[in-house]
Amino acid sequence: MAGHDSMKVSLIDPRERRTPAEFVAALRQLKEWVGLTYRQIALRAQENGDHLARSTIAAALERDRLPRQRVVTAMVRACGEDPRPWIEARRRIAAATALGPAHPKLRSALLPVGSNALVGRTEVSDRLVRLVGSADSGASVTALTGPAGVGKSALAIQVAHRLRGRFPGGCLYVNLQGSVSGVPPLRSDELANRLAAELEGRPQESAEGVEAATRLLALLADRQILVVCDDVRSADQFESLLPLGRQATVLVTTRTARAVPAGARLLSLRPLALDDAVALLAEELGRERVSREEEELARLANLCGRLPLLLHAAGRRLAARPAWRIGALADRLDDGHRGLDELCMSGIDVRARLMASLELVDRSSVRVLAALGQTGSAEAPLSALADALGRDETDAMLALEELLDAHLVDSPEPGRYRIAAAYRWLMRDICRPQDGSW
Ligand SMILES: Nc1ncnc2c1ncn2[C@@H]1O[C@H](COP(=O)(O)OP(=O)(O)OP(=O)(O)O)[C@@H](O)[C@H]1O
Ligand SMILES: [Mg+2]
Incomplete structure (x- = not known):
């Protein structure tokens, strides 16, 4: 077996390869070019003092990922080529692959x-x-x-x-x-x-x-x-x-x-500004339909909390019902009991996405959220909530602050808490009607 220095770069030049797939393709071409079977390559590797199982070569050549450096060295050497340009190319591709464009x-x-x-x-x-x-x-x-x-x-x-x-x-x-x-x-x-x-x-x-x-x-x-x-x-x-x-x-x-x-x-990251939320809906629904019901569109955007996920769901629901008035969907969301069903019928599982947030907070805080969901208005002062829960204010405040950190409620000023419409729908959905507890 010739030493490294006498080895030359074969017709297959790894230096021109840019991606892991191209690199592996070059290795496959090398194998074709030298006309060796996997078994023969493995045997030659053994003669060179490298350990390279037949199955390792086969696996490496079947994937479009960069093989390990050790595998590349042993295989190229077994094919009678200088591994150095291959190693250099492998390093370059590995670095470039972690970079943005090709990643x-x-x-x-x-x-x-x-x-x-x-x-x-x-x-x-x-x-x-x-x-x-x-x-x-x-x-x-x-x-x-x-x-x-x-x-x-x-x-x-x-x-x-x-x-x-x-x-x-x-x-x-x-x-x-x-x-x-x-x-x-x-x-x-x-x-x-x-x-x-x-x-x-x-x-x-x-x-x-x-x-x-x-x-x-x-x-x-x-x-x-x-x-x-x-x-x-x-x-x-x-x-x-x-x-x-x-x-x-x-x-x-x-x-x-x-x-x-x-x-x-x-x-x-705050919900979208009203204009932008309206623009997002308008994109889904088309200018003409929207121009007939501008006020209703704004009402719908607000009912969706100006959240892109809900806006997309509402937009899709309406896009699939071209005869409906925009206001009709807003009414159905406003009804309070069917809101989430309406949005989920768009094919976007809004309920599951929202439910997952409940796992981020303590169970006792979820009960406070449920209490907030039962209040008639979307916003309640701390004292009223504490009363409704039969807890002292500090207790209620700790729970509400946890909910606030998990973005399950909003707070316009200290001591006042607000539940978004979507979570009100969710809490009404999952609360047991008998006692309002969760
Ligand atoms: N500014 C935007 N304009 C248009 N579409 C948007 C905008 N922001 C998000 N979307 C779309 O709204 C949906 C929800 O967005 P995204 O998944 O990024 O929310 P998220 O905050 O990561 O939610 P989660 O907490 O569930 O991970 C996605 O389909 C996204 O493409
Ligand atoms: Mg996300």
């Missing part, structure tokens, strides 16, 4: 249609770009909080796209499943394993606890990277990212302010 997790399919034109979010998008983009030394966390369906994920993904150039080490997106009913939130070591696998372009391993975090730290040693941790329930889910020193910038979205670690920057 699979940030492919445009993840973005909502027309996300570059999110309605009414220009200013807050610019602010978030500045906050995240200016994160300099130290592991820096920026958290975007807000109620279910307000558009946190959509905005975070848009901002990550806008910031791709700022993070040469890559932009990675992970859904931490903090508020998906029936699905356990992703753990910190699972997050670390997933990110490590993405960065190395190989299947996920199941290292645990400190081991997973340590491996990730080593991998990130000299990368400037942005990690989007979408839908976090608690800060311990991403603690493996916190000791990252200067490298990592973390953008978190969460429904609950209590998941935001001390020292993080916090941005609360």
Whole structure:
């Protein structure tokens, strides 16, 4: 077997390859070119003192992911070629794959249609770009909080796209499943394993606890990277990212302010301004239909809490019922008992999305929410609520503040709390009619 120096780059030049799939295709071509079977390659590798099982070669050539460096070296050497340009190309592709444009997790399919034109979010998008983009030394966390369906994920993904150039080490997106009913939130070591696998372009391993975090730290040693941790329930889910020193910038979205670690920057995403909420509905319904019922459109937008999720659901429901008046749907939502059914009939499971927020707070706080849902008006002062619950004010206040942090209620001023229409519908749905308890 010839030594390295006498080896030459074959007709198949790995240096021209740009993606993991192209790289693997080049390896397959190399195998074709030298005309060796898997078994023969494995035997030659053994002669070279490399350990390379036949099944490993087969698996590596069947996938469109970068094989491990050890596998590439052994295989290329067994084919009689110089592994060095292959290793160099592999490194370059691995680094570039973690970068924005080619990164699979940030492919445009993840973005909502027309996300570059999110309605009414220009200013807050610019602010978030500045906050995240200016994160300099130290592991820096920026958290975007807000109620279910307000558009946190959509905005975070848009901002990550806008910031791709700022993070040469890559932009990675992970859904931490903090508020998906029936699905356990992703753990910190699972997050670390997933990110490590993405960065190395190989299947996920199941290292645990400190081991997973340590491996990730080593991998990130000299990368400037942005990690989007979408839908976090608690800060311990991403603690493996916190000791990252200067490298990592973390953008978190969460429904609950209590998941935001001390020292993080916090941005609360508010529902859309009325004009923008109306514009979103108008986009779904068409100008003509909308122009006949402008007032009703505004009423509908407000009933939807000016939340994009609910607005889309209402828009879809009406788009599927072209003969209906807009006001007729608003009336049905206003009725209070059927509101969520109406929106769910759009095919968007609004109820499940809202229900998941109830898991973020203590059960006793859910009872307070139910009491608020039973009050005739949408807004109640603390004293009235405490009376209704037969609790003292401090007790009621602690529960209400927890609900406020989870964006289940809103508070226009200290001591006054307001429940959004959608949660009033939800609480009426799930409360037992006999005693109003949950
Ligand atoms: N500004 C906007 N303009 C148009 N559509 C939007 C806007 N913001 C969000 N949407 C759409 O509304 C829906 C809800 O948004 P998104 O999923 O981002 O909400 P979220 O705050 O992340 O909710 P959750 O707390 O459930 O994760 C999505 O379909 C999204 O594409
Ligand atoms: Mg989300």
